[in-house]
Amino acid sequence: MKILVTGGTGYIGSHACVELLTAGHAVVIVDNLSNSSPRVLERIAQITGRQPAFHELDVRDRAALDRIFDAGKFDAIIHFAGVKAVAESVADPLKYYSNNVYGSLTLFEAAARHDVTRVVFSSSATVYGETARSPIREDAATAPANPYGRTKLIVEQQLGDLCAAGSEWRVAALRYFNPVGAHPSGIIGEAPQGVPNNLMPYVCQVAAGRLSELSVFGHDYPTPDGTAIRDYIHVVDLARGHLKALEYLERTRGMHVINLGTGRGTSVLDMLGTFERVNALRIPHRFTARRPGDTTETYADAARAAQFLGWRTELTLADMCRDAWRWQQANPAGYV
Ligand code: NAD
Ligand code: UFG
Secondary structure (H helix, E strand, C coil), rough: EEEEEEECCCCHHHHHHHHHHHHHCCEEEEECCCCCCHHHHHHHHHCCCCCCCCCCCCCCCCCCHHHHHHHCCCCEEEECCCCCHHHHHHCHHHHHHHHHHHHHHHHHHHHHHHCCEEEEEEEEEHHHHHCCCCCCCCCCCCCCCCCCHHHHHHHHHHHHHHHCCCCCCCCEEECCCCCECCCCCCCCCCCCCCCCHHHHHHHHHHHHHCCCEEEEEEECCCCCCCCCCCCCEEHHHHHHHHHHHHHHHHHHHHHEEECCCCCCCHHHHHHHHHHHHHHHHHHHHHCCCCCCCCCCCCEEEEEHHHHHHHHCCCCCCCHHHHHHHHHHHCCCCCCC
């Protein structure tokens, strides 16, 4: 297949491109490089032996998108492009509505003009909101607690309405839980700008000595060790889920919302302990207050992904910790 990958130089998109190229698909990446480096392209080629086509563009640029669609027919789109920082979305909601909602709308309009009606969309478990009970099934109520989550839900709804209006549309909205880790080669990985917000990249930077210690946010949660529980998923497993979703859309019409998680909960201390054990390191840490807006426990019910896509995660928490640290060591400052 020939696949248009928006946001393909980003963290998850780059891993998906590796899997797509390895499976023999043709890949065209569009990305405005607002949160990624063009060096990713050589790295993808280093792993796969093939360099994907790349166009630097913003998905809000209608004319630029038309030129890409005019140049050759795509079988499907995987739409990763978007902005993703929860706190920033609270401070600057218009940036989120513009990139995520308007950007998606512009992309889907261009796709419709060119009869491309298969879409895999990067959604998030954040659409479930703070009160959902884990394991969370896809039919749980949605109640995003911040503008970022609302933009993801609005795009899901755009896609659902499109599928309801025209039987040719085939869409998988994949609700990711907590993607972590890196390609096992250590050649591509997550390269956050500035001080990381998320647990795994923060732990890696403490391990590397770039940050002095980890603050564990909250030690009084009603969980076995008092720290909050998440469903960490290896980014390579996640990337493979996108290939399975493309295959699923070959045989199924309409709108499908599917969780991508392991179905297992891991506490902050479990994660730290595993990281220390597999990498033979000590991570200095101290307990601090809960982070506002954090849930106690969020993990997926992963049954639908298994049933619809025939996909299950294969990589372990130990793999996530080992691969994240390998990438960090080989690329202490990211893609420089
Ligand atoms: P990322 O920032 O590494 O990748 C996103 C890419 O999109 C970047 O390369 C960025 O330059 C590009 N981009 C942003 N706005 C654009 C625009 N208007 N036009 C063109 N390109 C644009 O993020 P990621 O972690 O790889 O996330 C990919 C997708 O998955 C995002 O949509 C994100 O919301 C979603 N998601 C991520 C997580 C996570 O924890 N990483 C969890 C759930 C969902
Ligand atoms: N944590 C710490 N210290 C840190 C960073 C995180 O203790 O320095 C804890 C958090 O309190 C939380 C857990 O580690 O309990 C995981 O935190 P992350 O920030 O890595 O992930 P979240 O589950 O909070 O958020 C992620 C994405 C969001 C998305 C959300 C729901 O980053 O974009 O999942 O899908 F909205």
